[in-house]
Amino acid sequence: MNAANYTSILIWLPVAGAILIWLLPLSRYATGALALLLSFAEVGIWIKQAAHFDFSQPGLQMSQQANWFGDLGVSYHVGVYGFSLWLVGLTVVGMAACTAYGFWVGRDRPRAYFGLMLLLTGATVGVFEAQDLLLFYAFFEAMLIPLYILIGVWGGARRTEATVKFVIYTMAGSLLMLAAVIAYGLKAGTFDLVNGPTSASRWLFLGFMLAFVIKAPLFPFHGWLPDAYREAPPEIAAVLSGVIAKAGLYGMLRIAITKFPDPTSFYRTTVLALAAAALVYGSLLAFRSPDFRGVVAYSSLAQSGLIALGLFAGTDLGFDGAVLQMVAHGLISISLFLIAGAVERRTTTGEFRLLGGMARGRPALATLLMVVGVISLAVPGSASFAGEFLILAGVFQRAWWWSAIGAGAIVLAAMYMLRLISAVLHEARGSTVADEALDLRPGELALVVPLVCGLLFLSAWPAGISNHSFFGPSPTAAVKSGFK
Amino acid sequence: MINTPHIDWFGLSPVLTLIGASFVSLLCAVLVPRAWRRVAGIGVAAAGFAAGIVLAVWLYVDSADGHTIAAGAYYRDRWTSLGQIIIFAVGLATTLLAAEHIPGWRSGADPSRRDDHVAEFYALLLASAGGMAFFIGAANLITLFLSLEWFSIALYIMCAIDYDLEGSLEAGLKYLVVGSFGAATLLFGSALVYGATGQVEFSNIASTIGSQGLTGDTFVVVGIALMVAGLGFKMSAAPFHMWTPDVYEGAPTTVTAWMSSATKVAALLLTFRVMTTAFPQNQHLWGWAFAIIATISLVIGNFAALVQTNVKRILAYSAIAQAGFMLIGLSTGTALGGRALMYYLIPYSAAAFGSFAIIAARERELGVPVTLENLAGFGWERPFLGVAMWFFVFGFAGLPLTGGFVGKFYVFAAAYDHGWVWLVIVGVLATLVSLYYYLGIVRAMYMRPSEELGLRPAVSGGAPAKETLLHLAVGAALVVAVGSLFAVEPLITLAKHAAAALPL
Numbered sequence: 001m002n003a004a005n006y007t008s009i010l011i012w013l014p015v016a017g018a019i020l021i022w023l024l025p026l027s028r029y030a031t032g033a034l035a036l037l038l039s040f041a042e043v044g045i046w047i048k049q050a051a052h053f054d055f056s057q058p059g060l061q062m063s064q065q066a067n068w069f070g071d072l073g074v075s076y077h078v079g080v081y082g083f084s085l086w087l088v089g090l091t092v093v094g095m096a097a098c099t100a101y102g103f104w105v106g107r108d109r110p111r112a113y114f115g116l117m118l119l120l121t122g123a124t125v126g127v128f129e130a131q132d133l134l135l136f137y138a139f140f141e142a143m144l145i146p147l148y149i150l151i152g153v154w155g156g157a158r159r160t161e162a163t164v165k166f167v168i169y170t171m172a173g174s175l176l177m178l179a180a181v182i183a184y185g186l187k188a189g190t191f192d193l194v195n196g197p198t199s200a201s202r203w204l205f206l207g208f209m210l211a212f213v214i215k216a217p218l219f220p221f222h223g224w225l226p227d228a229y230r231e232a233p234p235e236i237a238a239v240l241s242g243v244i245a246k247a248g249l250y251g252m253l254r255i256a257i258t259k260f261p262d263p264t265s266f267y268r269t270t271v272l273a274l275a276a277a278a279l280v281y282g283s284l285l286a287f288r289s290p291d292f293r294g295v296v297a298y299s300s301l302a303q304s305g306l307i308a309l310g311l312f313a314g315t316d317l318g319f320d321g322a323v324l325q326m327v328a329h330g331l332i333s334i335s336l337f338l339i340a341g342a343v344e345r346r347t348t349t350g351e352f353r354l355l356g357g358m359a360r361g362r363p364a365l366a367t368l369l370m371v372v373g374v375i376s377l378a379v380p381g382s383a384s385f386a387g388e389f390l391i392l393a394g395v396f397q398r399a400w401w402w403s404a405i406g407a408g409a410i411v412l413a414a415m416y417m418l419r420l421i422s423a424v425l426h427e428a429r430g431s432t433v434a435d436e437a438l439d440l441r442p443g444e445l446a447l448v449v450p451l452v453c454g455l456l457f458l459s460a461w462p463a464g465i466s467n468h469s470f471f472g473p474s475p476t477a478a479v480k481s482g483f484k
Numbered sequence: 485m486i487n488t489p490h491i492d493w494f495g496l497s498p499v500l501t502l503i504g505a506s507f508v509s510l511l512c513a514v515l516v517p518r519a520w521r522r523v524a525g526i527g528v529a530a531a532g533f534a535a536g537i538v539l540a541v542w543l544y545v546d547s548a549d550g551h552t553i554a555a556g557a558y559y560r561d562r563w564t565s566l567g568q569i570i571i572f573a574v575g576l577a578t579t580l581l582a583a584e585h586i587p588g589w590r591s592g593a594d595p596s597r598r599d600d601h602v603a604e605f606y607a608l609l610l611a612s613a614g615g616m617a618f619f620i621g622a623a624n625l626i627t628l629f630l631s632l633e634w635f636s637i638a639l640y641i642m643c644a645i646d647y648d649l650e651g652s653l654e655a656g657l658k659y660l661v662v663g664s665f666g667a668a669t670l671l672f673g674s675a676l677v678y679g680a681t682g683q684v685e686f687s688n689i690a691s692t693i694g695s696q697g698l699t700g701d702t703f704v705v706v707g708i709a710l711m712v713a714g715l716g717f718k719m720s721a722a723p724f725h726m727w728t729p730d731v732y733e734g735a736p737t738t739v740t741a742w743m744s745s746a747t748k749v750a751a752l753l754l755t756f757r758v759m760t761t762a763f764p765q766n767q768h769l770w771g772w773a774f775a776i777i778a779t780i781s782l783v784i785g786n787f788a789a790l791v792q793t794n795v796k797r798i799l800a801y802s803a804i805a806q807a808g809f810m811l812i813g814l815s816t817g818t819a820l821g822g823r824a825l826m827y828y829l830i831p832y833s834a835a836a837f838g839s840f841a842i843i844a845a846r847e848r849e850l851g852v853p854v855t856l857e858n859l860a861g862f863g864w865e866r867p868f869l870g871v872a873m874w875f876f877v878f879g880f881a882g883l884p885l886t887g888g889f890v891g892k893f894y895v896f897a898a899a900y901d902h903g904w905v906w907l908v909i910v911g912v913l914a915t916l917v918s919l920y921y922y923l924g925i926v927r928a929m930y931m932r933p934s935e936e937l938g939l940r941p942a943v944s945g946g947a948p949a950k951e952t953l954l955h956l957a958v959g960a961a962l963v964v965a966v967g968s969l970f971a972v973e974p975l976i977t978l979a980k981h982a983a984a985a986l987p988l
Binding site: 022109134139163167171185 | 885909
């Protein structure tokens with residue numbers, strides 16, 4: 001088969017699967033199994049895609065283009081670059097783990113649930129593969145629809161407020177992005193991202209950036225985050241912070257920085273300041289957060305800030321580190337949210353004052369949480385250490401104090417992560433922790449262990465991503481040339 | 485000896501077919517025994533609409549060069565034909581929906597009387613469709629007014645046709661009073677324009693205004709203003725929208741589905757034609773007028789919808805706001821605006837029809853007006869209708885599930901192309917506000933179980949009614965709405981050819 005087809009299949013296979021699941025009157029078990037099969041198939045196709053990807057070639061690979069509507073120059077154009085390949089991989093692996101979690105806990109109304117999960121997979125892969133601005137925008141918005149229903153139906157008690165806040169926040173940004181998309185495309189005469197020209201318009205840059213900083217999110221656009229991450233079912237929170245948030249950061253790299261070089265350097269200090277604020281503020285909030293998910297949620301805010309710091313440093317090391325950190329943090333936060341879900345299922349709560357002492361007699365849970373936590377706090381030798389080091393070194397080349405702020409925040413990361421570990425695993429036994437509460441079951445281990453293995457692999461070989469994201473020795477030059 | 489003009493009967497055939505079908509249906513009401521009346525009515529209406537579609541498609545293919553026929557009274561061109569295809573398709577779907585959702589079929593109505601007036605209903609439906617089809621093609625001020633009254637009178641009766649129901653009578657009366665006022669305004673405006681130019685034919689009005697330098701003439705300007713207002717009533721744009729929520733709520737839901745989609749198609753397409761054909765020199769006037777009307781419609785429609793609890797009222801206000809979006813395309817008066825408008829109408833009419841059809845199904849099983857409250861659990865009880873509904877409302881909101889997404893993109897692109905960035909921003913902000921109530925409908929359907937509210941579907945006690953024809957109609961609307969997202973290129977090409985018939 002033509003390797004270019006993998007790109008489209010990755011988008012449309014889950015969509016077709018969703019329709020199939022809605023049409024077939026399968027049993028609960030068969031529905032989940034079918035969805036899981038499809039999400040594993042996605043992983044398999046992605047591996048084939050990665051195997052076909054030629055890292056020694058510049059430019060877009062495995063691209064497909066078809067007319068969508070020609071009179072305004074809009075086309076269905078998809079393809080992958082090195083960095084989008086990794087993010088597609090993160091998406092399919094993460095979605096497979098989360099779909100498996102949904103299967104494991106037995107979500108009710110399975111046909112609706114698994115159909116929506118598959119739709120979400122397709123839309124998210126589409127965001128990372130779209131090479132047409134309107135197509136990108138369509139997928140960017142399309143992610144919202146399954147998320148809205150998934151949180152709204154299967155979420156916690158305050159899900160209504162959480163979803164309204166989440167949708168309105170996100171749409172406020174993305175609708176202004178629509179205005180920017182139209183202005184950019186009509187002025188350029190094409191909506192194509194590969195061939196489209198760069199623009200010097202600051203307004204358009206801001207229109208795009210607003211959507212991305214809300215999605216990522218950066219301080220002070222994170223108002224939707226705590227509610228959404230707390231009220232969503234754990235696997236959806238995992239997707240949100242591990243995968244969806246990366247769409248915002250990817251947008252910064254693919255569109256804002258690449259297409260708007262002049263406005264990027266004009267607003268560089270502003271964005272770096274917002275990113276640093278997100279990093280410090282998010283870390284402090286994570287340290288003060290009274291519950292498991294709160295820590296992970298705010299640490300995601302901090303990590304988004306760190307990655308944006310790397311992207312807007314505008315240096316080789318910064319770009320490499322940002323892509324590596326996107327993948328590493330994606331795996332970390334998916335694992336942490338799934339573990340949070342496992343803890344909540346056993347104790348009905350994620351609040352630290354009701355938890356504690358879970359390590360005793362539960363070695364698997366303790367080991368996994370410990371390993372993920374330690375990688376997350378960027379212990380030297382871990383994947384996120386490599387990512388954070390590259391980012392800080394990259395931003396150091398911009399000005400030393402950015403990396404001083406970043407390094408300070410990493411100390412905070414150690415504090416909140418160790419606090420999380422000790423509050424859940426150690427200390428006195430919490431009032432909700434029953435003796436009968438089981439260790440992680442084989443099913444749960446099967447979900448999280450592969451993710452952790454991926455992290456360990458990246459820890460051993462971070463260059464696998466950081467040297468294979470951009471063509472050529474200099475990512476800055478690649479960005480400047482529009483990845484040609 | 486009176487010289488009769490040459491008549492191109494084939495050019496008029498879609499309209500004539502509908503009139504013919506309407507007469508046949510009316511005869512069925514008298515001649516066919518009661519037991520067969522329903523089947524006969526449905527058969528005649530379906531055949532009439534199907535024949536209308538076939539003829540309109542044929543005319544579309546055969547009318548590459550648009551021209552007037554019947555002594556300058558009617559346009560035989562692709563703009564007319566494409567509009568007629570949309571209207572007849574909605575009419576065919578309405579026929580299916582009406583099979584079990586017309587007067588006499590409410591729960592509690594006397595079953596022995598339920599088929600008393602079914603054939604008359606279909607006769608009116610066909611007559612109003614014929615009127616709209618003629619309205620789109622109107623080429624002078626006389627046929628414009630004539631056809632407006634023609635379909636309006638049919639609609640007045642259709643609104644009031646559920647005479648056992650207080651709300652229906654009220655809706656009919658309200659629509660009659662306000663609609664007559666709107667028609668009178670239009671007539672007065674037409675008279676002023678005629679007085680100033682001495683012409684009734686649209687293209688002659690334009691040439692007279694051009695040759696005699698009447699662009700700033702008081703009569704012409706006031707005439708245009710009154711015509712804009714009169715047409716604004718029909719397309720239910722704010723501030724001429726006052727009747728819309730009450731009429732949409734009170735009228736039988738089948739009629740609302742028909743009105744909210746077909747009437748809007750007819751009114752918007754005709755308005756674009758009149759303005760660009762008869763008043764091209766005054767584009768700066770009516771363009772701004774419609775841009776402001778669009779803004780007001782977006783603001784009033786969206787904000788008023790936020791506080792409604794009755795779903796038909798929410799959708800009525802949403803229809804006002806949607807008119808605002810389409811007016812953005814209309815107000816530019818450009819070729820891009822024209823095809824944006826034409827394209828937008830395709831997913832819009834499918835979604836508007838479909839959403840009201842789904843409300844009709846819920847109304848039937850509950851036997852009470854549908855509110856956000858009693859929509860609870862609907863999505864889980866009727867999975868197909870639920871999914872269709874969230875496709876429709878997300879499509880209204882411009883999320884990329886239906887052609888509504890591309891439609892919005894097109895009208896915004898037209899406004900930007902025209903240099904009206906402010907109108908794009910208004911549209912974008914209005915979309916943001918609208919999300920709240922569109923999401924509210926989805927929330928009501930899925931995120932609260934019906935047991936919580938103690939709701940019992942009334943009609944069939946447990947299993948919902950089969951309603952095969954309704955499902956068929958909603959399914960067709962869903963296919964059109966979703967399909968138009970993917971098949972943009974062919975539809976835009978059709979719309980482009982249609983707009984090429986106008987002097988843009």
